[in-house]
Amino acid sequence: MGKVYAALDVSDKTTHICVVNVDGTVTWRGVCATDPKVLAAVLKKRCPDVIRVVLETGSLSAFLYHGLVERGIPAICVCARHAKGVLSTRVNKSDPQDAEGLAQLARTGWYKAVTIKGEATHLNRANLKIREQLVAARQAMTNQLRGLLKLFGLRLGTVTTPGKRRERLEALFVQKPALKAVMLPLIESIEALETQIKRSGRLLAASAAADPVAARLMSVPGVGPFVALIYKSSIEDPGRFTSGEDVSAYAGLVPRRNQSGERDYNGCISKAGDPMLRCALYEAANNLLTRVKRPSALQAWGKRLIETKGHKRARVAVARKLAILLHTLWQSGSEFRWT
16 A cells, blocks of 8 residues: 555544545545544554554544554644644635645644643643632632622722631621622632632642652742642653753743844744743742742842833743743752752
């Protein structure tokens, strides 16, 4: 049969398969269930000598990729954003057409392969995402509570703990007793979320303390257990990056460049990488500049930037430095040294 290349256009229930030869001619098309066992069986039957099998990043990509690799299929996951640019050149869009376009990408090699993280890393990221969602839900409900109270001329004010919020609400309900029964479901939901957030936080803190890499990263001022776990789960393998500067670019913390002819402009940061990692590094930079009491060279450098560039740019710059520093400590196996 000669050298052939295959591609998978994945949807929730079915997957379209396209196989092309070295000349780009389609040799087979088909549809099967979105299951790695079924896909591997079809590929081994239709193209046993396939050179590579390409699929796009998506919600099922990690599950399918690991399942295919375990069954001996040379699967490669490509960046969906880049594949979209190539597939958009076709006049008509359909699942078979997309599968054929991806197969041509597999043949030409004109794609950017994406590293698929392991199951243990995905489990850690799932824990972090669950906590992030719980915090976002609590914030949304708290804002809703504040807005509803203002309809009746009541202001919750600044409350930093659940106990202070409870005391403040009791004082407000004395002014409007009818509101207590109305607001009670929302208040109890907020308290239930706070209980789960504390529980999740304790589990993550224990996980970070037991992890030698995370414990080493936490030696850096401003880096707590959540930031350390997010950094570790996002990078997974520091050998993926030749230098710390590549990590800062991966996090989307480097300026976006626009150069053509006489024009050469560096704009705002690209924000093209992992948003969870970028937010964690920014939060760590803010902690270093505003909360850490013990002085360090990095903190002094960031405070000088605040005077010349402003708070926001200084935090971004320090976050970029932290990305590089954490990568260096991880690779060297050393801890942060105070100066």
